[in-house]
Amino acid sequence: MGAGKSRLPPQTLSELQANVDVDFTHEEIQQWYHEYLKTTGRYKTRLTREDFQRVYDSVFVGDSRDFVGHLFRTFDLNNDGYVDFKEFIVGLCVSGSERVDRKLGWAFRMYDTDGSGAITREEMTIMLKAINKMISQNNKRSASDKGNSHQNNSIHDSATVEEMVETFFRSADKNGDNQITEDEFIEGTKHMPVFLHLLEWDPDSA
Template sequence: MGQGPSGELTEERITELKNSTKFTANEIRDWYAEFKTNFPKGVITKDAFVSMYCHLFPHGDASDFSLHLFRHSYDADGNGVIDFEEFIQALNVSSKGSQEEKMRWAFKMYDMDGNGSVSKQETIDMITVILINGLGSAAAKQAEETVLDIFLKLDKDMDDNLSEREFLSAAKSSSSIRDLLQL
């Protein structure tokens, strides 16, 4: 799709990506060159992604989280690999997206079962991974306490689930919560 027979990025595809992201044509070319250098086959496999992510966060076991991140935040078409378009779209949100775009992306990560709301347990699981990566294994108890505090403040209808509206509202109202929720 938009790539020539050699797998190279065409000018047409660069224009499409420029129009669907906040990257310039030169930035897209630069990212593509870096992507192809690191992933000569033109895709990031699930195993490579998990290995890379676990290497970035050596404390604890981030493999389950990285698999979730791979499936729900990067592999948009569900084909088991991340191609350049999926990579650049995710990078666009994480590096150039508005606060709301970043929080919508974070909401998708927290909504591990994809049911449209974030439960206390999903939040505990995510916060545990975040804190373990920053603080080590003693973070599990702190994660649960942090989540209970978050839910007391945010779960307006007290159903032990955060809707996307509640999640986004929390992010807008508190920079400390926003920082924690968006990793």
Template sequence: LSTIRHQPEGLDQLQLLTKFSKKELQSLYRGFKNECPSGLVDEETFKLIYAQFFPQGDATMYAHFLFNAFDIDRNGAIRFEDFVVGLSILLRGTVHEKLSWAFNLYDINKDGYITKEEMLAIMKSIYDMMGRYTYPILRDDAPVEHVEKFFQKMDKNQDGVVTIEEFLETCQKVRSLLSLVCC
């Protein structure tokens, strides 16, 4: 990616796609270009940057899942546009937009369903990222318990998968779930 240069869409277009002002977009772009001079972020670079925020744990797997959620066109790189659109949703989106984004994160294989295996992979990656020295100390079976509670609440028809409809409906009804599933 270092030989490829990417110029973002015009700021006016990005303002329409996001909830950021022109000044905010300019500032975000300067930071993005500082970390990624080519204008693209590959997964390894993303992992290195993300790991800096969680020095006490191993953020590798969670960063992988997060990278895939931002890499909309699945080309192995995140463009500035992809990054700010996702960031806009996470920071300033409606509850529905944030939940849809979170569902996309949890639906690892992008088949339209969250399975227990996918949810467990995400939960384990979050626990790994937080590190062993959290307080209170986390039990080894905590990720499995989290997934079981999630599926008890979410999987309305008990078919072993959670659809976007089940996810959105349950999260919007049960506000306490928002903190469990949404950023």
């Protein structure tokens, strides 16, 4: 059956519409299902990390492998190494949500790389370096196209990464235990929104 004629099973649609994190309409979910089938192909029902990687490779010039690995982790809710359609829709809705609390919850999970429920300096550094590897080449190309040597919205070097992490911890780590809880992260990003904006970086805006 061709992807264009496939319909989402009614039970799956009902489960998605009952999910509190899903705010897509019936029609939007069905449209995404068609796009999902185009990516998985005829003989697959789940997305792999490699499928995610191909999408990012088509958009970013830089090395996005580390970032994609962390993004895939936040979509793969049951940690089975695959993203099925329900996980895909939930991930899209949460990561692209207009609700700040929901999006910040997703951002926290991105930085909490080991899933412990708290972010360490090392984890935040790992994520910022992954972002920089992905976006730096896009920024260089954009700056070259514009005749501008400055790289806006990028992290220039390891020293800058370390400084950003230390600044965030000084501001957000209220109890001084050298780790950031979700509540501390949400409060901290109110004063340093760059930690959310970097996760949403759009290469077309560079």
